[in-house]
Amino acid sequence: MQSVIYKRIPQCPAELLAEVAQYPVSDLHEALGAVEGRMQLMSSRMRPIGPAQRIAGQAITSYNYPGDNLMIHAALSIARKGEVLVLVNGGGAHGALWGDVAATFAKQKGVAGIVVDGPARDIAALRELGSLTWSTSVSSSHSEKRGPGAVNIPIVCDGVRVDPGDVIVADDDGVLAIPLRALDRAVKGARERNRKEKDLRDKLRGGASLFELLQMDKNVQASGANVIDSVWSDS
Numbered sequence: 460m461q462s463v464i465y466k467r468i469p470q471c472p473a474e475l476l477a478e479v480a481q482y483p484v485s486d487l488h489e490a491l492g493a494v495e496g497r498m499q500l501m502s503s504r505m506r507p508i509g510p511a512q513r514i515a516g517q518a519i520t521s522y523n524y525p526g527d528n529l530m531i532h533a534a535l536s537i538a539r540k541g542e543v544l545v546l547v548n549g550g551g552a553h554g555a556l557w558g559d560v561a562a563t564f565a566k567q568k569g570v571a572g573i574v575v576d577g578p579a580r581d582i583a584a585l586r587e588l589g590s591l592t593w594s595t596s597v598s599s600s601h602s603e604k605r606g607p608g609a610v611n612i613p614i615v616c617d618g619v620r621v622d623p624g625d626v627i628v629a630d631d632d633g634v635l636a637i638p639l640r641a642l643d644r645a646v647k648g649a650r651e652r653n654r655k656e657k658d659l660r661d662k663l664r665g666g667a668s669l670f671e672l673l674q675m676d677k678n679v680q681a682s683g684a685n686v687i688d689s690v691w692s693d694s
């Protein structure tokens with residue numbers, strides 16, 4: 460395999476990127492629909508290293524040979540302010556892909572955050588730095604810096620295809636990769652969900668019943684549930 464590094468990614472409209480940053484992963488996930496929303500949502504293994512983390516930015520992708528992290532340095536060298544590094548090594552737990560020295564440089568460059576399908580290390584230092592990092596594992600294990608690998612090609616991160624330039628949104632609930640072709644639809648859907656949920660919360664604070672507002676009686680009836688007005692032991 461010959462290593463390859465693409466220095467540019469497709470650009471998305473600045474106004475869409477600014478708006479997508481306002482919405483939580485859950486709303487954007489739902490807005491993508493039942494199929495694509497699940498396809499683009501990374502698994503529960505992908506967790507933030509600290510509380511109350513949130514990022515939104517375009518992906519700089521980095522594929523690394525298992526046990527090696529040369530290409531994270533190549534990716535970091537071309538990353539620009541507001542972009543998100545998406546680092547993979549096939550999901551292996553050996554060979555830390557991200558640590559505090561690289562995070563210090565990323566902080567200086569204004570990189571928005573880091574998503575790692577593989578191990579991160581120096582967790583306490585990353586938290587102190589404010590390095591907004593999500594990873595599938597933690598390990599102090601040594602990484603080589605030999606390659607091969609690639610930067611800014613399509614990759615698979617925690618089971619999700621991520622193309623260079625895709626919009627990565629991550630918070631305490633997880634990580635979502637939104638394809639550029641679907642960004643406008645995701646933003647419009649999240650905007651509408653956000654409006655409806657605000658209206659619901661306002662009504663709940665006014666004393667309304669969530670069961671009635673959502674008309675859950677229809678769903679219960681459609682499920683075929685037998686509703687019995689007594690305690691179970693009397694049945």
